[in-house]
Amino acid sequence: MDIVKPSILPGFMELLPEDQILFNKIKGIIEKNFKLYAFAPLDTPVIEKTEVLLAKGGGETAKQIYNIESSTKDMSLRFDLTVPLARFVAEHYHELSFPFKRYHIAKVYRGERNQKGRYREFYQCDIDVIGDEKLDIRNDAEIPAIIYRIFKELKLDDVSFHINNRNILNGFLASLGVDSLVAVLRAVDKLSKIGQDKVLEILTDESIEKDKAEKILEFISINGSNRQILDSLKSLEIREENFVNGLSELETVYEYMLKFGVSEEAIKIDLSITRGLDYYTSTVYETFIKGYESIGSVCSGGRYDDLASNYTKKKLPGIGISIGLSRLFYQLKNADLIKIKAGSVADAIIYTMGDFDEQALSLAEILRKEGLKIQLMFEDMKFKKKMTYANNLKIPYVIIIGEDEVKENKYTVKNMESGEQALLEIDELLELLISGK
Amino acid sequence: MDIVKPSILPGFMELLPEDQILFNKIKGIIEKNFKLYAFAPLDTPVIEKTEVLLAKGGGETAKQIYNIESSTKDMSLRFDLTVPLARFVAEHYHELSFPFKRYHIAKVYRGERNQKGRYREFYQCDIDVIGDEKLDIRNDAEIPAIIYRIFKELKLDDVSFHINNRNILNGFLASLGVDSLVAVLRAVDKLSKIGQDKVLEILTDESIEKDKAEKILEFISINGSNRQILDSLKSLEIREENFVNGLSELETVYEYMLKFGVSEEAIKIDLSITRGLDYYTSTVYETFIKGYESIGSVCSGGRYDDLASNYTKKKLPGIGISIGLSRLFYQLKNADLIKIKAGSVADAIIYTMGDFDEQALSLAEILRKEGLKIQLMFEDMKFKKKMTYANNLKIPYVIIIGEDEVKENKYTVKNMESGEQALLEIDELLELLISGK
Numbered sequence: 001m002d003i004v005k006p007s008i009l010p011g012f013m014e015l016l017p018e019d020q021i022l023f024n025k026i027k028g029i030i031e032k033n034f035k036l037y038a039f040a041p042l043d044t045p046v047i048e049k050t051e052v053l054l055a056k057g058g059g060e061t062a063k064q065i066y067n068i069e070s071s072t073k074d075m076s077l078r079f080d081l082t083v084p085l086a087r088f089v090a091e092h093y094h095e096l097s098f099p100f101k102r103y104h105i106a107k108v109y110r111g112e113r114n115q116k117g118r119y120r121e122f123y124q125c126d127i128d129v130i131g132d133e134k135l136d137i138r139n140d141a142e143i144p145a146i147i148y149r150i151f152k153e154l155k156l157d158d159v160s161f162h163i164n165n166r167n168i169l170n171g172f173l174a175s176l177g178v179d180s181l182v183a184v185l186r187a188v189d190k191l192s193k194i195g196q197d198k199v200l201e202i203l204t205d206e207s208i209e210k211d212k213a214e215k216i217l218e219f220i221s222i223n224g225s226n227r228q229i230l231d232s233l234k235s236l237e238i239r240e241e242n243f244v245n246g247l248s249e250l251e252t253v254y255e256y257m258l259k260f261g262v263s264e265e266a267i268k269i270d271l272s273i274t275r276g277l278d279y280y281t282s283t284v285y286e287t288f289i290k291g292y293e294s295i296g297s298v299c300s301g302g303r304y305d306d307l308a309s310n311y312t313k314k315k316l317p318g319i320g321i322s323i324g325l326s327r328l329f330y331q332l333k334n335a336d337l338i339k340i341k342a343g344s345v346a347d348a349i350i351y352t353m354g355d356f357d358e359q360a361l362s363l364a365e366i367l368r369k370e371g372l373k374i375q376l377m378f379e380d381m382k383f384k385k386k387m388t389y390a391n392n393l394k395i396p397y398v399i400i401i402g403e404d405e406v407k408e409n410k411y412t413v414k415n416m417e418s419g420e421q422a423l424l425e426i427d428e429l430l431e432l433l434i435s436g437k
Numbered sequence: 438m439d440i441v442k443p444s445i446l447p448g449f450m451e452l453l454p455e456d457q458i459l460f461n462k463i464k465g466i467i468e469k470n471f472k473l474y475a476f477a478p479l480d481t482p483v484i485e486k487t488e489v490l491l492a493k494g495g496g497e498t499a500k501q502i503y504n505i506e507s508s509t510k511d512m513s514l515r516f517d518l519t520v521p522l523a524r525f526v527a528e529h530y531h532e533l534s535f536p537f538k539r540y541h542i543a544k545v546y547r548g549e550r551n552q553k554g555r556y557r558e559f560y561q562c563d564i565d566v567i568g569d570e571k572l573d574i575r576n577d578a579e580i581p582a583i584i585y586r587i588f589k590e591l592k593l594d595d596v597s598f599h600i601n602n603r604n605i606l607n608g609f610l611a612s613l614g615v616d617s618l619v620a621v622l623r624a625v626d627k628l629s630k631i632g633q634d635k636v637l638e639i640l641t642d643e644s645i646e647k648d649k650a651e652k653i654l655e656f657i658s659i660n661g662s663n664r665q666i667l668d669s670l671k672s673l674e675i676r677e678e679n680f681v682n683g684l685s686e687l688e689t690v691y692e693y694m695l696k697f698g699v700s701e702e703a704i705k706i707d708l709s710i711t712r713g714l715d716y717y718t719s720t721v722y723e724t725f726i727k728g729y730e731s732i733g734s735v736c737s738g739g740r741y742d743d744l745a746s747n748y749t750k751k752k753l754p755g756i757g758i759s760i761g762l763s764r765l766f767y768q769l770k771n772a773d774l775i776k777i778k779a780g781s782v783a784d785a786i787i788y789t790m791g792d793f794d795e796q797a798l799s800l801a802e803i804l805r806k807e808g809l810k811i812q813l814m815f816e817d818m819k820f821k822k823k824m825t826y827a828n829n830l831k832i833p834y835v836i837i838i839g840e841d842e843v844k845e846n847k848y849t850v851k852n853m854e855s856g857e858q859a860l861l862e863i864d865e866l867l868e869l870l871i872s873g874k
Binding site for chain 2: 002003004005006007008009012013014015016017020021023024035036037038039040041042043044045046047048049051052055066067068069070073075077086087088090091092095096097099101102107109111120121131134135136138139142259260261308310311312313345346349357358361365368371372373374375376378379380389392393
């Protein structure tokens with residue numbers, strides 16, 4: 001038979017078991033926290049109608065989308081989880097209760113140019129709260145607080161939530177009489193990458209007068225403590241409605257993030273983040289790991305006035321955030337930032353010396369009832385090879401059942417890390433394994 | 438803006454939150470048990486090279502496969518989880534330890550004709566144990582025992598594992614001098630659907646002499662208790678090697694299934710199941726829900742001598758089983774067979790009467806620390822509407838914090854099912870919510 005070389009396509013992530021266990025542990029922590037905040041699970045099809053996915057219009061997205069070959073249907077793979085959410089909420093509006101809180105952890109697909117740490121198939125972990133007609137601003141503070149809690153549990157304590165409200169800049173520009181909003185947002189978005197001078201150049205190229213361009217730069221460079229920034233903005237005494245509302249919302253989000261338990265040090269009001277090319281309309285977030293800002297934002301999101309305008313006339317404002325888990329995992333591994341333990345595929349493995357299957361089985365049953373992951377070994381292997389096997393799988397304990405053990409109704413347990421060995425009664429064994437989990 | 442009708446493609450399953458919670462609960466029970474038996478998670482790309490997916494050859498599979506449009510690569514969506522496993526094990530042979538036990542719960546894709554309860558995207562829940570060169574027969578008994586445990590936890594007590602070993606029939610046919618093996622397997626597979634006469638007709642059409650065809654039918658109709666069937670087979674005194682080995686293996690699998698805790702009533706040695714068109718080589722399983730046999734097998738699998746022969750010259754025997762979860766879920770719902778409770782998106786929702794955000798937040802924190810799913814409500818709604826919201830989401834408890842509660846440092850809790858209301862201290866509240874989970 002012809003042998004086909006076993007390999008996957010470039011740009012796709014596939015992990016070996018040890019890393020997969022770690023990846024799943026992180027994914028599990030994210031999901032657990034989403035659930036603790038009462039988000040409902042959603043699981044939409046990976047394949048959707050192309051016209052639905054591209055309802056908002058083509059552009060970059062259309063170029064990156066994976067289409068399915070079909071003579072009868074136009075179908076493609078989703079490129080994010082927000083468009084399917086919008087479609088779902090519009091489709092099932094009458095079956096849902098609002099505010100509708102949903103989480104979705106799943107793979108999305110983008111035929112991007114292949115580069116390190118960028119994947120064509122990657123996990124997104126999204127939460128969104130969708131309101132019917134309106135949605136309270138406090139939701140904008142709860143969302144990053146949930147992410148904060150997740151990062152803490154992942155032992156990534158040193159994160160910084162950069163928050164802003166697009167209406168502040170919009171209002172400021174309106175007060176200056178500048179209306180080339182998109183151009184400004186685009187330029188401002190690049191500030192951290194290209195520096196003030198270049199941004200100034202772009203702005204004046206966009207036929208914004210030099211003094212106004214300088215004012216814009218000055219504005220987005222307002223800095224200091226969060227409180228100082230808010231005060232500086234207030235002291236500008238701009239009456240423009242967008243500005244006033246944006247500032248008031250930003251202040252509320254900031255104050256409520258503190259109330260929700262996010263530490264002052266983890267919040268950074270940052271007038272330069274605008275997520276210019278996204279569909280956000282007011283609150284925006286980006287999240288950075290301190291000292292690793294070059295990785296980029298590890299979790300971004302914001303508020304959109306009208307989630308599903310491509311699919312329904314209902315006005316459905318929403319707030320959401322997304323962790324790009326595959327990329328984050330790659331970067332955390334690379335930067336050696338993963339401090340949680342992966343755990344092993346098994347808490348213990350049982351080896352028999354002699355015909356003691358029944359004893360092994362009944363012990364395994366007892367241990368599994370306590371939630372312990374237990375492997376039995378049926379293969380005929382030399383003892384040394386069995387120990388190597390346990391070592392390779394990083395199984396912390398080997399339990400040996402032989403003639404002596406059965407006679408005494410005890411179990412020999414070897415700690416594979418320390419090499420220590422002990423003869424234990426069932427209760428002692430249980431205690432050891434449960435404490436070691 | 439043009440409105441695009443929000444809808445999904447036919448043949449794709451998408452659930453509303455309440456059903457999704459139930460679906461995920463079932464999926465969670467399956468995954469938990471796979472982990473208790475020390476299977477490692479695997480998560481291969483949904484998109485693979487077409488040549489890898491179709492290495493075994495085309496046929497039905499090639500017709501059903503979803504190809505991705507691409508000018509540079511031949512890529513398709515996986516149609517099962519076994520082919521990716523084979524590719525993975527061959528590719529990473531030197532990085533794995535054998536026996537390699539992996540579980541994989543994920544979506545697969547088949548462009549099947551659209552019919553009720555058949556999906557084009559569906560979850561498979563697979564476990565496989567892969568050996569290097571050899572794999573002990575006791576693995577063939579542990580696999581269905583795991584499924585048995587899962588069905589028990591799903592309160593589907595009345596399942597029946599039909600087990601067989603293909604070598605028994607192969608050996609029997611060899612002893613008769615019949616060599617049109619595939620034709621016989623195909624015919625025998627249809628026995629329960631078309632009856633004995635039709636099968637006899639097909640067999641004789643395949644130029645099998647009538648007396649031999651009758652012997653084949655007689656053979657696969659051997660019945661009685663499991664022990665009786667084994668005894669009947671032994672009493673045939675066939676010396677053909679395949680037959681002897683197959684029978685010995687089947688007996689071992691049967692006896693070990695009992696040892697692994699599967700009840701005698703849940704095991705049915707069934708010489709008519711062969712899974713003729715699959716790649717199994719000895720042990721085969723199908724699983725039926727008693728009284729609902731018409732649903733078909735809800736979980737099938739078996740042993741293959743050589744998992745990855747399309748990708749490597751290494752001999753890698755394996756044993757595996759698969760639950761087609763999307764289809765199973767659809768059928769269980771339809772037959773009203775789901776006896777476990779879905780649970781709600783939240784264990785409780787907190788409503789404030791007045792400006793008591795801080796009290797609500799700190800209560801939510803306390804409750805979430807205990808693993809309780811807690812929703813806060815920020816929206817400005819009439820009290821009646823709030824109660825309707827909790828009712829719609831089937832949240833079992835509403836906690837109310839108003840002036841009196843704050844003064845007394847207590848919480849009003851309403852049981853949404855009974856309508857009972859009580860004023861509780863924090864400890865009492867915790868106890869109530871935890872016990873109600």
